[in-house]
Every structure is written in C-alpha cells, then in structure tokens.
Amino acid sequence: MIFKAFQKKAPSVSEVAEFDVELRGVSKSFRGETVVREVDLQIAPGEFFSILGPSGCGKTTTLRLIAGFEHASAGEVVIQGNSMSRVPAHQRPVNTVFQSYALFSHLNVAENVAFGLKLQNLKRQEIKERVEEALTLVKMIDFAKRLPQQLSGGQQQRVALARALVNRPAVLLLDEPLGALDLKLRKEMQLELSNIHQDLGMTFIMVTHDQEEALSLSNRIAVMQGGRIEQIGSPAEIYECPRTPFVADFIGDTNLFLGRSREHGNTIQVSTDEGLDLVIQPRYQLPSPMPEDVVVSIRPEKIKMSLQPQANQPNCFEGRLRNVMYKGTHAYYRVELLQGKMITVMYPKASNNLPSPTTPVYVLWHPADCLLVWEPLPTGKATPTEEEH
Amino acid sequence: MPKKARKTKSKEPKLSKPPKLKERGQGNFFEALILLLPSGLWLFLLLVLPTLVIFQLSLVPDIKPGMVVDPSGIENYLRAFEGTFLWVILRSIFFALGTTFSCLILGFPIAYWIGYMLPRGWRNLCLLAFILPLWTSSLLRSYAWISILRPTGLLNSVLVYFDLPPIQILNSPIAVLIGMTYSYLPFMVLILYTAIEKLDSRVLEAAADLGAKPSVIFEKITIPQTSPGILAGCLLVFIGSLGDFVDPELLGGASSMTMARLIYNQFLGTTQNWGFGSALSMLLIIAVSIAIALLLKYGDRSATEA
Amino acid sequence: MGFDFPKGRLRQRRHFLLGAGAALASLGLSTGLSSCGWTLANVRPPVTGSDPNQLFIYTWSGYIDEELLAAFERETGIRAIVDVFDANETMLAKLQAGAGGAYSVIYPSDYMVQKMVELDLLLELDKSLILGLEQLFPRFQDPVYDRGNRFSVPAAWGTTGLIYNSQALKQPVEDWQYLWDNQQALSKKITLINDVREVMGATLRKLGFSYNSTDPQQINQAYQHLVRLKPSIAAFTSDAWAPQMLAGDLLVSMCYSSDANQVIAENPALRYVVPNSGSSAYVDTIVIPKSAPNPQGAYAWINFLLQPQIATQVVKNLKFATPNQVAFEQLAPDIKQDQTLFPTPATLEKLEGITPVADEISAIFDDYWTRLTSA
Structure with a gap:
C-alpha cells in the first residue's frame, strides 16, 4: 500500500543536490582516539544504504555524525547540499530509529509518535491524522494508548519507526534497528522495513553488524573496519568481489590463503604460505605492478570435492575429511589438506556414505572463482568502487 | 490517558490454587507474626504509644508539668488556628515551601551536572564532596552562617570593601531560608542525582532528533522523566524543613517563630504549655504524615532508598 | 474526666x-x-546508684570555670561535671522532662526556688552539714523567696539592666525607654532576655508599674508596648548576645549584670546600666534536688563556695557579686566600688525581686509571651 503522506517531500534544495547525504573526509576522535577516519560517502536520494561492520568499527559514530549527536573533528557532513557543520541535531532534516528504541516512557504510543509533529506547531487535526497514518503503517494503531513499557520489543521497534517516519524526514537513520529482536521477528521486520522503504521512497541509512540483513535490504553497503570504509558497493559486489581481505573474510564464509603473487600471462599464480600453488584468473582489472603480498579467497560453495584425483587440473589438492556440519539445506565439509591447511567446502546436501578419515579426498576449484585481494594502499583512503565484475 | 492504559495493563491468567495453600498460608501467617513481633513491639512502644500520649496531652488545655492529665477538649487545636499561631503555621509552611523551591532550583543544575554531564568516574567523588557538609553538625553549619551573615560578618565586610551598603540579613526570614536551603540542598541533590543518573541519553537524543530544542527537551523530557525523583526530593526537603528547629532558632532570631520553635518553647522554653505544644506537635505529625504518604505513593522509591 | x-x-x-x-x-x-x-512529669528519683566521686552541676553559663572545678577536685577529690541553662524555666522543664536524677546541684534564681519548693522538688538542707552561712550579708540570711534559707544557699546576686556600646551610641542609655525612642536606629541591634517575667517586668517598670504587677490591664499594656518594639528586636536570648555585642553586631542588650561584667572586661567601650525607672534584682542560689545523686558531694560544693577565699576568687575571675559579706570585705577596693557589680544603695532602692505569681496570672504572662515571640 502506498501512503501519499509519506512520499518523500521535495524541498527545493534536494532537487539541486545530487546526493541526500554526503560525508567529505569526516573524522571523529574521542579523547585522542580516532573512531572514524577520513570517511567519504555519497548517498543518493531514495537509496537504502547500509553501514556494515563489526562492533567498534565506527559505524554507529558515523551515523551519529549524520544525525548531529556528534560533531566531526575534521571534514564535513552535507545533507541535501547543505553543510551541517553548524546545524544542531534538532534542526537537521533527518530522523533516527535508535537501537534501544529510546521511546519516551512517560508518553503513550500516540504521544510518542506525535512528539515531533507537535514541535512543528501543526494543527491538532493534522497531527492526529498523521499519527494514525504512521501507526497504521507500522501496524500499531491498536496500541495507541499503551505506554512503551507495556509493549514487546518488536512493538516498541515499530513505534520507534513510526515516531521517526511521521516527520517525513529527508533521510531516515536506523541504528541497529532490529538488533534486539529474535530471529523470527527480525526476518519479519526486515521484510516490513524493505516494504516501507519501497513505499515511501525515502533515503534510509542503516547501521548493522548483521551482514545478512545488510545484504538482503540494501541498495548499497559500506563495510567499515577500524574507523575506515573498506569497501562500498552493491550487495553483490561486496559479496562477489571483496576488495580487501577484511571484507572477504567478514562477508559470508570463505577460505583465505596468504601468499605471494606472480603474473603468468592471463593468469596469476600465488604460492601460499602453506606451500600450495594456486592459479587465479582475475575477474577485474588488477593494478600494475601487482602487489606482491596478496590474499586469495575461495567461497566454500565454489569448491568441488571428489574421491578421484583430477589430473592436469589447476587448484586441485588432496586432503582428508575431518568433519561434517549439517545445515539443513546444505552441509559444510571440513577437509584438511596434506599441506596442513583446513578448507571448508559447501555442498547442497550431506552424502550418505562419507569417506573415512583415512581415505584421500580431492578438492578442486576453478581459477575464475578465486578472488584476489590485498591490503589497501597505505594512503588511508578506502578503495573506490569500480563498476565491473 | 496513561492511567487508563495502566489499568488495561495485564490481566494475569488466574492460576488454579494448589489445595495445600491454605494450610501453608496459615503457617506463614504465624511465622510472619513472630518475625514481625520485635519490630512491631518496637514501633508500638516508641512510635504509636508516645504519639497516643501526645494526642491525649493535646486534649488538655493549659497543662504544665505536675498537673493531672485530664483530657477535656480541643481548645488547644482551636488556639493553634487563632491569629498569631495561624501565622506561625503559615510561616512554617512558607519556610518549608521556600526551602523546597530554592533547593530544587539550585539542586537540579548541580545534580544534572554531576549525574549527566560529568564523566562516570568523577561522579561519586563529586557527589561525596557535595554532601560532605552533611558530616558536620547542623548546629555548626548554622553558626557558620551566623558568622557570614551577621552585621559585621563576612558578607558585609565584602560589601563594604566594594563600597556597597551593608545589609541586615541575620535574624530575618531571609537568613532562615538561606540556612535551611543550605541544610537541605545535599538531600535534594542526592535524590535528584539518582533520578538524573538514570536518564537515558538516547532518549534525550531522540527528542533532539525529533526537532526539540535543548529548552524543549528539558521541559518535555528531562523533567517528566525525572519527575518521580523531583517529587521525592521536594517532599523530603519539605518534610525536613517543616520540622527544622536549628536554622530558624539560630538564624531567625526574634523574627521567625516556626512551629518547631513554638513546640520547643511550649515544652522547654520559658513559658510552658504541654497541651498546646502537644496539639502543635500533632498538627506537625499529621502534616508530615500526609507528605510521607504522598512520597510513598508518587515518589521514586529507588531514589529515596539510595 | x-x-x-x-x-x-x-x-x-x-x-x-x-x-x-x-x-x-x-x-x-x-x-x-x-x-x-x-x-x-513527676520528677523521678535516680534509678542507679551514684558515684561519690562525681558531682553533676546544672548552672547558668558563666558561673563556673575550669579553675574553680580544678580547685574543688584538689580539695575534695570529687570531679564536678557542669551543664548549663539560660533560663530558669528551661532548667525546670529539663528537670521535669526526665533529667531529675541527673543533677546534684542546681542554680535556680529566687522565684524559681519558691516554685521548686512548691513542686516539692528540693531537699531541705541539713544546716549542720553547711559551714559559713553566717558570713552572708544580713539581707541574704532570710530572703523572701526562701525564709531562713531552708532549701537554698545564695550563691550570687545581680541586677537586670542594659548593656550598650558607648562608642556606637551618641548618648548614654539611661532607661528602658531608650529602646522605644530609638527603635528605628537600633533595628535588629537589640536583644532582650529570653525570660517572660524579666521582659514583661522591665516594660511594666518603664510604664511606672511594678515588676511583679498582677493587674491584667497593666500586663496587657506592657504587651502592647513590646509588640511595637518587636520588629526591632534581633533575638530573645539570655547569653548569645555577648559575642555579638563584642563583635559590634548589637548595640543594646538586656542582660544580667554578672554576664555584663564578663563582657565589659573584654571591651571597656561597653557600659552596663540599671535603668532609671527601675529593674529587678536576682539572687541565684544553690539547691539540692530531692532526686540528687551524691548529695554529700553537693554539700561539699556548697561548703567549698562559702569559703571567703574561694568566694573572692570567684568574684575576681567570674565577675559576679557575692552575697558573702566576709568575702566582700576582703575584695580589692576597685572591685568593691564597681557599681556594675555592687550597685549603690540608691540604685538598690529601685530594684525589685521577681516574685512568683498566681497560676492564672502566670498563664496570662505566658500567653502574651508566646504571642509576642510568635508574631
């Protein structure tokens, strides 16, 4: 269903501004400790943008810098073309859904949602209508007279969402919005968030540590670590083409090999620390000269397993099956290579007659399925995104 | 509106009672009775009984030591509401309200600063420093104020140094208010602190996020969120200052007769009238009891326990 | 019922x-x-046995100092512990409020002796245990408040009057009327004694009546005058005026002559005057309550103080007038002629002793006093 009232309002500024939110070289330090380092971001109107990273990576601070709860030590936050350097939180055209919901415990659900509207000196009737609309949108209209502490976590989450949405902000900020919900509810809310985003066409910026959530909801994702943005790209880019060892490791399951690279015609050969020789067919333009120390990532689902040695095939290694983790739709096999490296292989289902721990098994993958990543250049800047696969 | 919501809160599913509950309940009753006996006896002997004695005395007009206690009527109470004495009661209430108000006005920023602005590690130290005066005798604190406020005291010396006219504060109601505010401010700060410390900064940020200016946040969020603490602090200061004796006695001089002083005079002063004193005491007990009942009903329990 | x-x-x-x-x-x-x-409030006898080497004294502030206590302990081996009061009524109230068994020696004033005798609180003194009563001035041998000193031994006497700062005031204070005449200038720089009979009595005398008037109309008139003075009064206090007077915070205080002497010794600019229209004289006595622990010690205390050399010492150190004629004769001439301590016969003429009044009149005094202090 479409709620006209929530359609993104079109202030004159946003029409001229190419981006809804722009961060230009933003850094933030707390008592000498740098939490956010020279972050550059451009978020287009209507995007569902996620900032993904482990805890302590600076993602929440980045969001708070956009909301105005923190002020950048260096750099500039621009919203809809206007610098926010001197604009306090309460004057910024953004609204936030907090991780802890931060509902006003002394006000009931309707009053919570009406809080922002009342501050805009709107007419009673309009406030009433918009509150009802917002509560209907998040399916909380029946709970309008309840106090927040009488609601479940999921219900509180919906109220928090309605309270932010009702103000029709240019940008909605979501700080781990589903972090406190149980798995089933989280899935449900993910779907609803996605629907609401599509219905309203508003810019969403969500902070999360849940890669699955980020991958399934976002148009684009920024992966952060140690205060830096490691990579920005679509979910597919991030998953398929991680540009740094961290991203490769953090997003999805993978097998990583550290080694030294050597160009060999169209392919690249990598001798790993364990003594394996890998052949790689890169899928994107590599820098020249090629960095010597590289990391090779192979996703478990790209690896094939066989009981027969595959002669003359590159990237085929002998090992022994160590254990099996059954996951329902698929299973993980842990294979220890002769060289001592433990490899994870994913197969759609578990085989009924597993090889014994003493039987040799062979793992094998295509050179094009190898991802070559390397540590970012020591300029401190995140690698810029490239539009290719 | 919230009240209605509270009523609808939760209908607990009725559990079927286990059959042995009754017997066990009785055992618990006797057990509880025995456990409560010492404190009950204590309360009866040291609170209920003396209060009853005071009540009985209050019904005897013009009784002095050595006379037979023969309750005859409520003249003492009627007398308490006559001109001069009504003024004493009103004055006491005025002092108590004034003290409560100024403690709140001064105490809130202090408590807010300690409980919200200050880094966590510094809070206890700062709070300790602030309530340090409580470790000294209240008499000593009043004497300190005398030496500050007296005509040739510190305050006037400073005024004279800056060529300002000296002011006469000692032995006036203002001196009493200053002294009582000073005496009860630590209590107010302590209680407000526990309320303010519990303030969720995210909630305040949420209000800012929704467009509230700092002043609006304070009015619409900070105050309502800390209101149980504010109420508890105010009632506690009110109760304390309503019965305060030392500050009005030492700082108020002849100008500030309060109920506590009047009661003292009826029992230990140069004019003695234990009946009238008892009636005044009963009025004070009733006033304080009402305040305590309000405190228990609406106050922030956790704040007062701290 | x-x-x-x-x-x-x-x-x-x-x-x-x-x-x-x-x-x-x-x-x-x-x-x-x-x-x-x-x-x-029946006064209860002591519950526990008493220590013969301890003596508990309840007295006016300024009547006893460490030196005196040390001398007493040297002579008798009894250690005396002192508690002080600032009004007879306070003392009586405390006694009645349960401290009856706490004191062996008490220093009530004349009219209070009479009251305490009526309340049956005092032990009739065994004269055979007291040495030196015959040394007292004849007028202290058979006082009106306690004929033949059956229950009390006079310890000190003095007058009630005004102490004032002669440097700060342009003209000398001569009468109670001065307070009313200069009420504005003296605002909050006056204290009166915290005692209903003294304050009411002084005002009665100012109006030309007796200190001990029992005429309700006269008492009412005095009350009305005091109500007018009230806004200028800093406090009703019998002793707290002293430091404030020395500091210059007060200009005129109604006080007892013995207290005045001690303060004047510290600041000679202060003067004490017995007002022209008349005032009261008091005798502070030593009594032994019936409930006294260690009465032997109490007799020892009385005998100790009756010794002329101790009495003269006390006059010199503590600056109050002794009723002991032998001791008076031994005093240095300058002390003997100190009119603050020992007023002239002409002044003595103008003094009245406070006498107890009937309960109804006492109730009138008390009511006015309560109203005055409460307003």
Missing part, C-alpha cells in the same frame, strides 16, 4: 509495659495515677 481505666486492667497493662518504662521516663511521664488520669 480522663481515660477511666479499670484499675485491675491498668495494673496489668503497667506490668506488661514494664519494659517501656525508659521510653515513658524520657517523655517525663510517670504513672502517678489518680482515679481520673495521670500526673504529668
């Missing part, structure tokens, strides 16, 4: 409440039961 408990049940109750005795005693209540109620 009071609560009419059937006696049997009451006795049971008393038995049950035996443990509550302490709580009741602290309230000054004992169960001196009659058929229609109980008697308020």
Whole structure:
C-alpha cells in the first residue's frame, strides 16, 4: 500500500543536490582516539544504504555524525547540499530509529509518535491524522494508548519507526534497528522495513553488524573496519568481489590463503604460505605492478570435492575429511589438506556414505572463482568502487 | 490517558490454587507474626504509644508539668488556628515551601551536572564532596552562617570593601531560608542525582532528533522523566524543613517563630504549655504524615532508598 | 474526666509495659495515677546508684570555670561535671522532662526556688552539714523567696539592666525607654532576655508599674508596648548576645549584670546600666534536688563556695557579686566600688525581686509571651 503522506517531500534544495547525504573526509576522535577516519560517502536520494561492520568499527559514530549527536573533528557532513557543520541535531532534516528504541516512557504510543509533529506547531487535526497514518503503517494503531513499557520489543521497534517516519524526514537513520529482536521477528521486520522503504521512497541509512540483513535490504553497503570504509558497493559486489581481505573474510564464509603473487600471462599464480600453488584468473582489472603480498579467497560453495584425483587440473589438492556440519539445506565439509591447511567446502546436501578419515579426498576449484585481494594502499583512503565484475 | 492504559495493563491468567495453600498460608501467617513481633513491639512502644500520649496531652488545655492529665477538649487545636499561631503555621509552611523551591532550583543544575554531564568516574567523588557538609553538625553549619551573615560578618565586610551598603540579613526570614536551603540542598541533590543518573541519553537524543530544542527537551523530557525523583526530593526537603528547629532558632532570631520553635518553647522554653505544644506537635505529625504518604505513593522509591 | 481505666486492667497493662518504662521516663511521664488520669512529669528519683566521686552541676553559663572545678577536685577529690541553662524555666522543664536524677546541684534564681519548693522538688538542707552561712550579708540570711534559707544557699546576686556600646551610641542609655525612642536606629541591634517575667517586668517598670504587677490591664499594656518594639528586636536570648555585642553586631542588650561584667572586661567601650525607672534584682542560689545523686558531694560544693577565699576568687575571675559579706570585705577596693557589680544603695532602692505569681496570672504572662515571640 502506498501512503501519499509519506512520499518523500521535495524541498527545493534536494532537487539541486545530487546526493541526500554526503560525508567529505569526516573524522571523529574521542579523547585522542580516532573512531572514524577520513570517511567519504555519497548517498543518493531514495537509496537504502547500509553501514556494515563489526562492533567498534565506527559505524554507529558515523551515523551519529549524520544525525548531529556528534560533531566531526575534521571534514564535513552535507545533507541535501547543505553543510551541517553548524546545524544542531534538532534542526537537521533527518530522523533516527535508535537501537534501544529510546521511546519516551512517560508518553503513550500516540504521544510518542506525535512528539515531533507537535514541535512543528501543526494543527491538532493534522497531527492526529498523521499519527494514525504512521501507526497504521507500522501496524500499531491498536496500541495507541499503551505506554512503551507495556509493549514487546518488536512493538516498541515499530513505534520507534513510526515516531521517526511521521516527520517525513529527508533521510531516515536506523541504528541497529532490529538488533534486539529474535530471529523470527527480525526476518519479519526486515521484510516490513524493505516494504516501507519501497513505499515511501525515502533515503534510509542503516547501521548493522548483521551482514545478512545488510545484504538482503540494501541498495548499497559500506563495510567499515577500524574507523575506515573498506569497501562500498552493491550487495553483490561486496559479496562477489571483496576488495580487501577484511571484507572477504567478514562477508559470508570463505577460505583465505596468504601468499605471494606472480603474473603468468592471463593468469596469476600465488604460492601460499602453506606451500600450495594456486592459479587465479582475475575477474577485474588488477593494478600494475601487482602487489606482491596478496590474499586469495575461495567461497566454500565454489569448491568441488571428489574421491578421484583430477589430473592436469589447476587448484586441485588432496586432503582428508575431518568433519561434517549439517545445515539443513546444505552441509559444510571440513577437509584438511596434506599441506596442513583446513578448507571448508559447501555442498547442497550431506552424502550418505562419507569417506573415512583415512581415505584421500580431492578438492578442486576453478581459477575464475578465486578472488584476489590485498591490503589497501597505505594512503588511508578506502578503495573506490569500480563498476565491473 | 496513561492511567487508563495502566489499568488495561495485564490481566494475569488466574492460576488454579494448589489445595495445600491454605494450610501453608496459615503457617506463614504465624511465622510472619513472630518475625514481625520485635519490630512491631518496637514501633508500638516508641512510635504509636508516645504519639497516643501526645494526642491525649493535646486534649488538655493549659497543662504544665505536675498537673493531672485530664483530657477535656480541643481548645488547644482551636488556639493553634487563632491569629498569631495561624501565622506561625503559615510561616512554617512558607519556610518549608521556600526551602523546597530554592533547593530544587539550585539542586537540579548541580545534580544534572554531576549525574549527566560529568564523566562516570568523577561522579561519586563529586557527589561525596557535595554532601560532605552533611558530616558536620547542623548546629555548626548554622553558626557558620551566623558568622557570614551577621552585621559585621563576612558578607558585609565584602560589601563594604566594594563600597556597597551593608545589609541586615541575620535574624530575618531571609537568613532562615538561606540556612535551611543550605541544610537541605545535599538531600535534594542526592535524590535528584539518582533520578538524573538514570536518564537515558538516547532518549534525550531522540527528542533532539525529533526537532526539540535543548529548552524543549528539558521541559518535555528531562523533567517528566525525572519527575518521580523531583517529587521525592521536594517532599523530603519539605518534610525536613517543616520540622527544622536549628536554622530558624539560630538564624531567625526574634523574627521567625516556626512551629518547631513554638513546640520547643511550649515544652522547654520559658513559658510552658504541654497541651498546646502537644496539639502543635500533632498538627506537625499529621502534616508530615500526609507528605510521607504522598512520597510513598508518587515518589521514586529507588531514589529515596539510595 | 480522663481515660477511666479499670484499675485491675491498668495494673496489668503497667506490668506488661514494664519494659517501656525508659521510653515513658524520657517523655517525663510517670504513672502517678489518680482515679481520673495521670500526673504529668513527676520528677523521678535516680534509678542507679551514684558515684561519690562525681558531682553533676546544672548552672547558668558563666558561673563556673575550669579553675574553680580544678580547685574543688584538689580539695575534695570529687570531679564536678557542669551543664548549663539560660533560663530558669528551661532548667525546670529539663528537670521535669526526665533529667531529675541527673543533677546534684542546681542554680535556680529566687522565684524559681519558691516554685521548686512548691513542686516539692528540693531537699531541705541539713544546716549542720553547711559551714559559713553566717558570713552572708544580713539581707541574704532570710530572703523572701526562701525564709531562713531552708532549701537554698545564695550563691550570687545581680541586677537586670542594659548593656550598650558607648562608642556606637551618641548618648548614654539611661532607661528602658531608650529602646522605644530609638527603635528605628537600633533595628535588629537589640536583644532582650529570653525570660517572660524579666521582659514583661522591665516594660511594666518603664510604664511606672511594678515588676511583679498582677493587674491584667497593666500586663496587657506592657504587651502592647513590646509588640511595637518587636520588629526591632534581633533575638530573645539570655547569653548569645555577648559575642555579638563584642563583635559590634548589637548595640543594646538586656542582660544580667554578672554576664555584663564578663563582657565589659573584654571591651571597656561597653557600659552596663540599671535603668532609671527601675529593674529587678536576682539572687541565684544553690539547691539540692530531692532526686540528687551524691548529695554529700553537693554539700561539699556548697561548703567549698562559702569559703571567703574561694568566694573572692570567684568574684575576681567570674565577675559576679557575692552575697558573702566576709568575702566582700576582703575584695580589692576597685572591685568593691564597681557599681556594675555592687550597685549603690540608691540604685538598690529601685530594684525589685521577681516574685512568683498566681497560676492564672502566670498563664496570662505566658500567653502574651508566646504571642509576642510568635508574631
């Protein structure tokens, strides 16, 4: 269903501004400790943008810098073309859904949602209508007279969402919005968030540590670590083409090999620390000269397993099956290579007659399925995104 | 509106009672009775009984030591509401309200600063420093104020140094208010602190996020969120200052007769009238009891326990 | 009628409440039961045995110093512990409120002796145990408040008057009227004694009546005058004026001559005057309450003070007038001629002793006093 009232309002500024939110070289330090380092971001109107990273990576601070709860030590936050350097939180055209919901415990659900509207000196009737609309949108209209502490976590989450949405902000900020919900509810809310985003066409910026959530909801994702943005790209880019060892490791399951690279015609050969020789067919333009120390990532689902040695095939290694983790739709096999490296292989289902721990098994993958990543250049800047696969 | 919501809160599913509950309940009753006996006896002997004695005395007009206690009527109470004495009661209430108000006005920023602005590690130290005066005798604190406020005291010396006219504060109601505010401010700060410390900064940020200016946040969020603490602090200061004796006695001089002083005079002063004193005491007990009942009903329990 | 408990049940109750005795005693209540109620605040005899080497003294501030206590302990081996009061009524109230057994020696003033005798609080003195009573001035041998000194021994005497700062005031203070005449200039720089009879009496004298007037109309007139003065009065206090007077915070204080002498010794710019229209003279006495622990010690204290050399020492150190003629004769001439200490016969003529008044009149005084201080 479409709620006209929530359609993104079109202030004159946003029409001229190419981006809804722009961060230009933003850094933030707390008592000498740098939490956010020279972050550059451009978020287009209507995007569902996620900032993904482990805890302590600076993602929440980045969001708070956009909301105005923190002020950048260096750099500039621009919203809809206007610098926010001197604009306090309460004057910024953004609204936030907090991780802890931060509902006003002394006000009931309707009053919570009406809080922002009342501050805009709107007419009673309009406030009433918009509150009802917002509560209907998040399916909380029946709970309008309840106090927040009488609601479940999921219900509180919906109220928090309605309270932010009702103000029709240019940008909605979501700080781990589903972090406190149980798995089933989280899935449900993910779907609803996605629907609401599509219905309203508003810019969403969500902070999360849940890669699955980020991958399934976002148009684009920024992966952060140690205060830096490691990579920005679509979910597919991030998953398929991680540009740094961290991203490769953090997003999805993978097998990583550290080694030294050597160009060999169209392919690249990598001798790993364990003594394996890998052949790689890169899928994107590599820098020249090629960095010597590289990391090779192979996703478990790209690896094939066989009981027969595959002669003359590159990237085929002998090992022994160590254990099996059954996951329902698929299973993980842990294979220890002769060289001592433990490899994870994913197969759609578990085989009924597993090889014994003493039987040799062979793992094998295509050179094009190898991802070559390397540590970012020591300029401190995140690698810029490239539009290719 | 919230009240209605509270009523609808939760209908607990009725559990079927286990059959042995009754017997066990009785055992618990006797057990509880025995456990409560010492404190009950204590309360009866040291609170209920003396209060009853005071009540009985209050019904005897013009009784002095050595006379037979023969309750005859409520003249003492009627007398308490006559001109001069009504003024004493009103004055006491005025002092108590004034003290409560100024403690709140001064105490809130202090408590807010300690409980919200200050880094966590510094809070206890700062709070300790602030309530340090409580470790000294209240008499000593009043004497300190005398030496500050007296005509040739510190305050006037400073005024004279800056060529300002000296002011006469000692032995006036203002001196009493200053002294009582000073005496009860630590209590107010302590209680407000526990309320303010519990303030969720995210909630305040949420209000800012929704467009509230700092002043609006304070009015619409900070105050309502800390209101149980504010109420508890105010009632506690009110109760304390309503019965305060030392500050009005030492700082108020002849100008500030309060109920506590009047009661003292009826029992230990140069004019003695234990009946009238008892009636005044009963009025004070009733006033304080009402305040305590309000405190228990609406106050922030956790704040007062701290 | 009071609560009419059937006696049997009451006795049971008393038995049950035996443990509550302490709580009741602290309230000054004992169960001196009659058929229609109980008697308020009977003074109770000491509960525990007393230590013969300890003596508890309850006196006015300024009557005893460390030197005197040390001398007493040297002579008798008894260690004296001193507690002070600032008004006779306070002393009586404390006694009645349960401290009856706490003191062996008390220093009530003349009219209070009479009252305490009426309340049957005082031990009749065994004259055979007291040495030197014949040394007293004849007028202290047979005082009106206690004929033949049956219950009390005069310890000090003095006058009530005004002390003022002669440097700060342009003209010398001569009469009570001065306070009313200069009420604005003296605002909050006046203190009066915290004593109903002294303050009312002084005002009565100012109006030309007796200090001991029992005429309700005269008393009312005095009250009205005091109400007018009230806004200028800083405090009603018998002793707290002294430091403030020395600091210059007060200009005129109504006070007792013995206190005045001590303060004048520190600041000669202060003057003491017995007002022209007349004032009161007081005799502070030593009594032994019936409930006294260690009465032997109390007699020792009395005998110790009656020694002329001790009495002269006390006059010199503590600056109050002694009723001991032998001691007076031994004083240095300059002290003998100090009119603050020993007023001239002409001044003595203008003085009245405060006498107890009937309960109804006392109630009138008390009511006015309560209203005056409460306004």
